[in-house]
Amino acid sequence: MDLHTSLLFAGASVALYLVPGPDMLFLFGRTMAHGRRAGTWAAIGINLGSYVHLCAAVTGLSALVLTSATAFAVVKYVGAAYLLFLGWQAFRSKAGFAVSTGRPAATTAQHLWQGFLNDVLNPKVALFYLALLPQFINAGDPHSVRHLLLLGLIASAIGLVMSLGYVGLAEKVTRAVYRRPAAVKWVNRTMGMLFVGLGLRLATQKL
Template structure:
Protein backbone atom coordinates (compact mmCIF):
# COMPACT_ATOMS: atom_id res chain seq x y z
CA UNK A 1 0.00 0.00 0.00
CA UNK A 2 1.48 3.32 -1.08
CA UNK A 3 1.52 6.48 1.03
CA UNK A 4 -0.77 8.06 -1.56
CA UNK A 5 -3.37 5.32 -1.08
CA UNK A 6 -3.06 5.62 2.68
CA UNK A 7 -3.62 9.39 2.59
CA UNK A 8 -6.64 8.91 0.32
CA UNK A 9 -8.10 6.52 2.89
CA UNK A 10 -7.55 9.04 5.70
CA UNK A 11 -9.31 11.69 3.63
CA UNK A 12 -12.24 9.37 2.95
CA UNK A 13 -12.45 8.51 6.66
CA UNK A 14 -12.56 12.18 7.65
CA UNK A 15 -15.36 12.87 5.17
CA UNK A 16 -17.38 9.88 6.41
CA UNK A 17 -16.88 10.90 10.05
CA UNK A 18 -18.37 14.29 9.26
CA UNK A 19 -21.57 12.78 7.83
CA UNK A 20 -24.36 12.96 10.46
CA UNK A 21 -25.60 9.62 11.78
CA UNK A 22 -26.89 7.90 14.94
CA UNK A 23 -23.45 7.81 16.58
CA UNK A 24 -22.78 11.49 15.99
CA UNK A 25 -26.27 12.40 17.21
CA UNK A 26 -25.77 10.34 20.37
CA UNK A 27 -22.37 11.92 20.94
CA UNK A 28 -23.60 15.49 20.46
CA UNK A 29 -26.81 14.84 22.37
CA UNK A 30 -24.94 13.63 25.44
CA UNK A 31 -22.51 16.54 25.21
CA UNK A 32 -25.21 19.18 24.86
CA UNK A 33 -27.39 17.73 27.61
CA UNK A 34 -24.75 16.64 30.12
CA UNK A 35 -21.47 18.29 29.23
CA UNK A 36 -17.96 17.40 28.12
CA UNK A 37 -17.39 14.39 30.41
CA UNK A 38 -20.54 12.71 29.12
CA UNK A 39 -19.59 13.44 25.53
CA UNK A 40 -16.12 11.97 25.96
CA UNK A 41 -17.58 8.85 27.59
CA UNK A 42 -19.93 8.46 24.63
CA UNK A 43 -17.03 8.96 22.20
CA UNK A 44 -14.94 6.25 23.86
CA UNK A 45 -17.87 3.82 23.87
CA UNK A 46 -18.60 4.46 20.20
CA UNK A 47 -14.92 3.99 19.34
CA UNK A 48 -14.79 0.65 21.15
CA UNK A 49 -17.86 -0.42 19.19
CA UNK A 50 -16.03 0.46 15.98
CA UNK A 51 -13.31 -2.05 16.86
CA UNK A 52 -15.98 -4.73 17.20
CA UNK A 53 -17.07 -3.94 13.63
CA UNK A 54 -13.46 -4.01 12.47
CA UNK A 55 -12.89 -7.42 14.03
CA UNK A 56 -16.14 -8.70 12.50
CA UNK A 57 -15.16 -7.40 9.07
CA UNK A 58 -11.71 -9.00 9.20
CA UNK A 59 -13.10 -12.36 10.31
CA UNK A 60 -15.87 -12.25 7.70
CA UNK A 61 -18.72 -12.10 10.20
CA UNK A 62 -20.02 -8.78 8.89
CA UNK A 63 -20.10 -10.14 5.34
CA UNK A 64 -22.13 -13.15 6.49
CA UNK A 65 -24.62 -10.93 8.31
CA UNK A 66 -25.00 -8.58 5.35
CA UNK A 67 -25.45 -11.57 3.02
CA UNK A 68 -28.22 -13.06 5.16
CA UNK A 69 -31.51 -11.17 4.89
CA UNK A 70 -32.71 -12.54 8.23
CA UNK A 71 -29.52 -11.78 10.16
CA UNK A 72 -29.30 -8.33 8.63
CA UNK A 73 -32.94 -7.59 9.53
CA UNK A 74 -32.30 -8.69 13.12
CA UNK A 75 -29.33 -6.34 13.48
CA UNK A 76 -31.18 -3.48 11.78
CA UNK A 77 -34.32 -3.77 13.90
CA UNK A 78 -32.31 -4.28 17.09
CA UNK A 79 -30.43 -1.05 16.34
CA UNK A 80 -33.67 0.78 15.54
CA UNK A 81 -35.34 -0.47 18.72
CA UNK A 82 -32.35 0.61 20.80
CA UNK A 83 -32.37 4.12 19.33
CA UNK A 84 -36.11 4.43 19.97
CA UNK A 85 -35.59 3.20 23.53
CA UNK A 86 -32.88 5.80 24.17
CA UNK A 87 -35.07 8.50 22.66
CA UNK A 88 -38.17 7.55 24.65
CA UNK A 89 -36.12 7.44 27.86
CA UNK A 90 -34.84 10.97 27.19
CA UNK A 91 -38.33 12.27 26.34
CA UNK A 92 -39.78 10.89 29.57
CA UNK A 93 -36.90 12.16 31.73
CA UNK A 94 -37.90 14.82 34.23
CA UNK A 95 -35.74 17.93 34.13
CA UNK A 96 -32.36 18.15 32.47
CA UNK A 97 -29.66 15.53 32.28
CA UNK A 98 -26.88 17.40 34.06
CA UNK A 99 -24.38 15.09 35.72
CA UNK A 100 -24.81 14.63 39.50
CA UNK A 101 -22.34 16.26 41.85
CA UNK A 102 -21.73 13.03 43.76
CA UNK A 103 -18.50 11.52 42.40
CA UNK A 104 -19.60 7.90 42.82
CA UNK A 105 -22.93 8.53 41.10
CA UNK A 106 -21.22 10.52 38.37
CA UNK A 107 -18.94 7.59 37.56
CA UNK A 108 -22.01 5.34 37.33
CA UNK A 109 -23.71 7.72 34.91
CA UNK A 110 -20.58 8.08 32.76
CA UNK A 111 -20.14 4.31 32.68
CA UNK A 112 -23.74 3.92 31.52
CA UNK A 113 -23.21 6.52 28.78
CA UNK A 114 -20.06 4.68 27.67
CA UNK A 115 -21.92 1.39 27.20
CA UNK A 116 -24.86 3.15 25.55
CA UNK A 117 -22.42 4.59 23.02
CA UNK A 118 -20.86 1.18 22.54
CA UNK A 119 -24.23 -0.45 21.80
CA UNK A 120 -25.28 2.44 19.60
CA UNK A 121 -22.30 1.75 17.35
CA UNK A 122 -22.35 -2.06 17.47
CA UNK A 123 -26.05 -2.14 16.53
CA UNK A 124 -25.58 0.32 13.67
CA UNK A 125 -25.55 -1.69 10.40
CA UNK A 126 -24.22 1.32 8.49
CA UNK A 127 -20.93 1.02 10.37
CA UNK A 128 -20.65 -2.61 9.26
CA UNK A 129 -21.28 -1.47 5.69
CA UNK A 130 -18.46 1.06 6.05
CA UNK A 131 -15.90 -1.61 6.86
CA UNK A 132 -17.16 -4.12 4.29
CA UNK A 133 -17.51 -1.62 1.44
CA UNK A 134 -14.68 0.85 2.04
CA UNK A 135 -11.68 -1.06 3.40
CA UNK A 136 -11.32 -3.49 0.45
CA UNK A 137 -11.18 -0.54 -1.96
CA UNK A 138 -7.76 0.38 -0.59
CA UNK A 139 -6.27 -3.12 -0.41
CA UNK A 140 -5.30 -5.43 -3.24
CA UNK A 141 -6.31 -9.05 -2.75
CA UNK A 142 -3.07 -10.10 -4.44
CA UNK A 143 -0.93 -8.50 -1.72
CA UNK A 144 0.67 -11.03 0.59
CA UNK A 145 0.05 -8.75 3.56
CA UNK A 146 -3.54 -7.81 2.65
CA UNK A 147 -4.82 -8.79 6.10
CA UNK A 148 -2.23 -6.58 7.80
CA UNK A 149 -3.21 -3.69 5.57
CA UNK A 150 -6.88 -4.17 6.48
CA UNK A 151 -5.98 -3.99 10.17
CA UNK A 152 -3.83 -0.88 9.66
CA UNK A 153 -6.56 0.86 7.68
CA UNK A 154 -9.24 -0.13 10.18
CA UNK A 155 -7.25 1.12 13.15
CA UNK A 156 -6.43 4.32 11.25
CA UNK A 157 -10.10 4.89 10.47
CA UNK A 158 -10.99 4.39 14.12
CA UNK A 159 -8.28 6.84 15.20
CA UNK A 160 -9.68 9.41 12.77
CA UNK A 161 -13.10 8.71 14.25
CA UNK A 162 -12.10 9.23 17.88
CA UNK A 163 -10.14 12.38 17.00
CA UNK A 164 -13.14 13.81 15.15
CA UNK A 165 -15.45 12.88 18.02
CA UNK A 166 -13.27 14.57 20.64
CA UNK A 167 -13.20 17.77 18.57
CA UNK A 168 -16.99 17.68 18.28
CA UNK A 169 -17.32 17.16 22.03
CA UNK A 170 -15.10 20.09 22.97
CA UNK A 171 -16.77 22.45 20.48
CA UNK A 172 -20.31 21.42 21.41
CA UNK A 173 -19.55 21.56 25.13
CA UNK A 174 -18.09 25.05 24.84
CA UNK A 175 -20.97 26.36 22.73
CA UNK A 176 -23.72 24.99 25.00
CA UNK A 177 -22.19 25.54 28.45
CA UNK A 178 -24.43 28.54 29.15
CA UNK A 179 -27.57 26.74 27.98
CA UNK A 180 -26.99 23.85 30.40
CA UNK A 181 -27.11 26.26 33.34
CA UNK A 182 -30.85 26.71 32.78
CA UNK A 183 -32.88 23.71 34.02
CA UNK A 184 -35.73 24.58 31.65
CA UNK A 185 -33.54 24.83 28.56
CA UNK A 186 -31.61 21.72 29.58
CA UNK A 187 -34.87 19.80 29.92
CA UNK A 188 -36.05 20.88 26.47
CA UNK A 189 -32.69 20.01 24.91
CA UNK A 190 -32.94 16.55 26.44
CA UNK A 191 -36.43 16.02 25.05
CA UNK A 192 -35.36 17.31 21.64
CA UNK A 193 -32.47 14.86 21.68
CA UNK A 194 -34.93 12.09 22.56
CA UNK A 195 -37.27 13.03 19.71
CA UNK A 196 -34.38 12.95 17.25
CA UNK A 197 -33.38 9.48 18.46
CA UNK A 198 -36.92 8.17 18.04
CA UNK A 199 -37.02 9.64 14.54
CA UNK A 200 -33.67 8.07 13.65
CA UNK A 201 -34.77 4.71 15.01
CA UNK A 202 -37.97 4.80 12.96
CA UNK A 203 -35.99 5.81 9.86
CA UNK A 204 -33.48 2.99 10.36
CA UNK A 205 -36.29 0.44 10.78
CA UNK A 206 -38.01 1.43 7.54
CA UNK A 207 -35.15 2.22 5.18
CA UNK A 208 -33.32 -0.24 2.97
CA UNK A 209 -29.55 -0.14 3.50
Protein backbone atom coordinates in the same frame (compact mmCIF):
# COMPACT_ATOMS: atom_id res chain seq x y z
CA MET B 1 0.30 0.04 0.77
CA ASP B 2 2.05 3.39 0.28
CA LEU B 3 1.75 6.72 2.11
CA HIS B 4 -0.42 8.22 -0.63
CA THR B 5 -3.01 5.45 -0.25
CA SER B 6 -3.03 5.85 3.54
CA LEU B 7 -3.56 9.62 3.29
CA LEU B 8 -6.31 9.18 0.71
CA PHE B 9 -8.05 6.69 2.98
CA ALA B 10 -7.68 9.05 5.94
CA GLY B 11 -9.32 11.85 3.95
CA ALA B 12 -12.20 9.59 2.92
CA SER B 13 -12.67 8.53 6.56
CA VAL B 14 -12.81 12.14 7.76
CA ALA B 15 -15.43 12.97 5.14
CA LEU B 16 -17.59 10.01 6.16
CA TYR B 17 -17.28 10.76 9.88
CA LEU B 18 -18.54 14.29 9.21
CA VAL B 19 -21.88 12.89 8.02
CA PRO B 20 -24.37 13.08 10.94
CA GLY B 21 -25.45 9.72 12.29
CA PRO B 22 -26.48 7.86 15.47
CA ASP B 23 -22.99 8.01 16.98
CA MET B 24 -22.66 11.77 16.58
CA LEU B 25 -26.16 12.35 17.91
CA PHE B 26 -25.52 10.03 20.85
CA LEU B 27 -22.35 11.93 21.78
CA PHE B 28 -24.17 15.26 21.69
CA GLY B 29 -27.03 13.91 23.78
CA ARG B 30 -24.77 12.24 26.33
CA THR B 31 -22.54 15.30 26.73
CA MET B 32 -25.42 17.77 26.97
CA ALA B 33 -27.27 15.61 29.50
CA HIS B 34 -24.37 14.45 31.68
CA GLY B 35 -21.31 16.57 30.93
CA ARG B 36 -17.98 16.33 29.15
CA ARG B 37 -16.71 13.38 31.16
CA ALA B 38 -19.74 11.28 30.22
CA GLY B 39 -19.37 12.27 26.58
CA THR B 40 -15.69 11.34 26.63
CA TRP B 41 -16.36 7.87 28.00
CA ALA B 42 -19.19 7.43 25.50
CA ALA B 43 -16.74 8.36 22.71
CA ILE B 44 -14.31 5.72 23.98
CA GLY B 45 -17.15 3.18 24.02
CA ILE B 46 -18.05 4.04 20.43
CA ASN B 47 -14.41 3.67 19.46
CA LEU B 48 -14.25 0.22 21.07
CA GLY B 49 -17.39 -0.73 19.16
CA SER B 50 -15.67 0.16 15.88
CA TYR B 51 -13.10 -2.56 16.54
CA VAL B 52 -15.88 -5.13 16.67
CA HIS B 53 -16.99 -4.06 13.19
CA LEU B 54 -13.40 -4.04 11.97
CA CYS B 55 -12.73 -7.56 13.18
CA ALA B 56 -16.05 -8.72 11.76
CA ALA B 57 -15.29 -7.16 8.38
CA VAL B 58 -11.82 -8.69 8.21
CA THR B 59 -13.04 -12.15 9.17
CA GLY B 60 -16.07 -11.98 6.92
CA LEU B 61 -18.70 -12.02 9.67
CA SER B 62 -20.18 -8.71 8.55
CA ALA B 63 -20.56 -10.04 5.02
CA LEU B 64 -22.40 -13.05 6.43
CA VAL B 65 -24.78 -10.81 8.39
CA LEU B 66 -25.40 -8.54 5.42
CA THR B 67 -26.10 -11.46 3.08
CA SER B 68 -28.40 -13.24 5.54
CA ALA B 69 -31.81 -11.57 5.67
CA THR B 70 -32.58 -13.02 9.09
CA ALA B 71 -29.25 -12.11 10.70
CA PHE B 72 -29.29 -8.61 9.26
CA ALA B 73 -32.89 -8.04 10.34
CA VAL B 74 -31.99 -8.99 13.91
CA VAL B 75 -29.11 -6.50 14.01
CA LYS B 76 -31.20 -3.81 12.36
CA TYR B 77 -34.22 -4.10 14.64
CA VAL B 78 -32.20 -4.40 17.83
CA GLY B 79 -30.31 -1.25 16.84
CA ALA B 80 -33.55 0.55 16.00
CA ALA B 81 -35.07 -0.47 19.34
CA TYR B 82 -32.04 0.89 21.17
CA LEU B 83 -32.31 4.25 19.38
CA LEU B 84 -36.02 4.43 20.21
CA PHE B 85 -35.17 3.71 23.85
CA LEU B 86 -32.65 6.58 23.87
CA GLY B 87 -35.32 8.84 22.37
CA TRP B 88 -37.80 7.84 25.05
CA GLN B 89 -35.21 8.60 27.74
CA ALA B 90 -34.63 12.06 26.27
CA PHE B 91 -38.36 12.79 26.11
CA ARG B 92 -38.96 11.89 29.74
CA SER B 93 -35.92 13.78 31.01
CA LYS B 94 -36.94 16.85 33.02
CA ALA B 95 -33.63 17.65 34.69
CA GLY B 96 -31.35 20.44 33.62
CA PHE B 97 -28.03 19.82 31.98
CA ALA B 98 -25.13 18.75 34.13
CA VAL B 99 -22.23 20.63 32.58
CA SER B 100 -18.71 19.26 33.06
CA THR B 101 -18.69 20.38 36.68
CA GLY B 102 -21.79 18.36 37.53
CA ARG B 103 -21.86 14.76 38.64
CA PRO B 104 -22.92 12.33 35.89
CA ALA B 105 -26.26 10.64 36.55
CA ALA B 106 -24.83 7.34 35.30
CA THR B 107 -21.55 5.63 36.04
CA THR B 108 -18.49 5.71 33.82
CA ALA B 109 -19.04 2.06 32.92
CA GLN B 110 -22.62 2.79 31.86
CA HIS B 111 -21.58 5.64 29.56
CA LEU B 112 -18.85 3.45 28.08
CA TRP B 113 -21.20 0.49 27.59
CA GLN B 114 -23.98 2.60 26.06
CA GLY B 115 -21.53 4.15 23.59
CA PHE B 116 -20.25 0.67 22.73
CA LEU B 117 -23.78 -0.64 22.11
CA ASN B 118 -24.72 2.42 20.08
CA ASP B 119 -21.90 1.66 17.64
CA VAL B 120 -22.07 -2.14 17.59
CA LEU B 121 -25.84 -2.13 16.93
CA ASN B 122 -25.48 0.24 13.98
CA PRO B 123 -25.30 -1.83 10.76
CA LYS B 124 -24.23 1.28 8.84
CA VAL B 125 -20.84 1.02 10.54
CA ALA B 126 -20.47 -2.52 9.22
CA LEU B 127 -21.26 -1.21 5.75
CA PHE B 128 -18.64 1.52 6.22
CA TYR B 129 -15.89 -1.03 6.71
CA LEU B 130 -17.14 -3.46 4.08
CA ALA B 131 -17.58 -0.79 1.41
CA LEU B 132 -14.59 1.45 2.08
CA LEU B 133 -11.72 -0.80 3.15
CA PRO B 134 -11.54 -3.00 0.00
CA GLN B 135 -11.26 0.10 -2.20
CA PHE B 136 -7.77 0.74 -0.85
CA ILE B 137 -6.40 -2.81 -1.14
CA ASN B 138 -4.88 -4.13 -4.33
CA ALA B 139 -6.18 -7.38 -5.76
CA GLY B 140 -3.87 -10.25 -4.95
CA ASP B 141 -2.17 -8.37 -2.12
CA PRO B 142 -0.37 -11.08 -0.09
CA HIS B 143 -0.63 -8.91 3.02
CA SER B 144 -4.27 -7.90 2.55
CA VAL B 145 -5.33 -8.84 6.09
CA ARG B 146 -2.50 -6.80 7.60
CA HIS B 147 -3.32 -3.83 5.40
CA LEU B 148 -7.04 -4.07 6.14
CA LEU B 149 -6.30 -4.02 9.87
CA LEU B 150 -3.98 -1.04 9.43
CA LEU B 151 -6.62 0.92 7.53
CA GLY B 152 -9.20 -0.01 10.15
CA LEU B 153 -6.93 1.26 12.92
CA ILE B 154 -6.46 4.52 11.01
CA ALA B 155 -10.23 4.90 10.64
CA SER B 156 -10.81 4.14 14.33
CA ALA B 157 -8.15 6.63 15.43
CA ILE B 158 -9.69 9.33 13.24
CA GLY B 159 -13.12 8.46 14.58
CA LEU B 160 -11.96 8.81 18.20
CA VAL B 161 -10.36 12.21 17.57
CA MET B 162 -13.46 13.49 15.80
CA SER B 163 -15.75 12.07 18.47
CA LEU B 164 -13.82 13.91 21.17
CA GLY B 165 -14.15 17.04 19.03
CA TYR B 166 -17.93 16.56 18.95
CA VAL B 167 -17.92 16.19 22.73
CA GLY B 168 -16.08 19.51 23.09
CA LEU B 169 -18.53 21.20 20.73
CA ALA B 170 -21.49 19.74 22.60
CA GLU B 171 -20.11 21.08 25.88
CA LYS B 172 -19.93 24.60 24.43
CA VAL B 173 -23.50 24.33 23.19
CA THR B 174 -24.55 23.09 26.62
CA ARG B 175 -22.96 26.05 28.38
CA ALA B 176 -24.82 28.42 26.07
CA VAL B 177 -28.15 26.66 26.67
CA TYR B 178 -27.49 26.36 30.40
CA ARG B 179 -27.91 30.14 30.70
CA ARG B 180 -31.49 29.71 29.50
CA PRO B 181 -33.21 27.07 31.66
CA ALA B 182 -36.42 27.34 29.63
CA ALA B 183 -34.57 25.94 26.62
CA VAL B 184 -33.62 22.72 28.42
CA LYS B 185 -36.89 20.88 27.85
CA TRP B 186 -36.95 21.89 24.19
CA VAL B 187 -33.45 20.56 23.65
CA ASN B 188 -34.42 17.31 25.39
CA ARG B 189 -37.47 16.99 23.16
CA THR B 190 -35.46 17.77 20.04
CA MET B 191 -32.85 15.14 20.91
CA GLY B 192 -35.66 12.69 21.65
CA MET B 193 -37.32 13.32 18.28
CA LEU B 194 -33.99 12.89 16.47
CA PHE B 195 -33.30 9.57 18.18
CA VAL B 196 -36.81 8.33 17.47
CA GLY B 197 -36.50 9.47 13.86
CA LEU B 198 -33.19 7.64 13.44
CA GLY B 199 -34.63 4.52 15.06
CA LEU B 200 -37.69 4.48 12.79
CA ARG B 201 -35.54 5.16 9.75
CA LEU B 202 -33.21 2.29 10.63
CA ALA B 203 -36.14 -0.05 11.24
CA THR B 204 -37.78 0.70 7.88
CA GLN B 205 -34.76 1.25 5.67
CA LYS B 206 -33.54 -1.40 3.28
CA LEU B 207 -29.76 -1.46 2.87
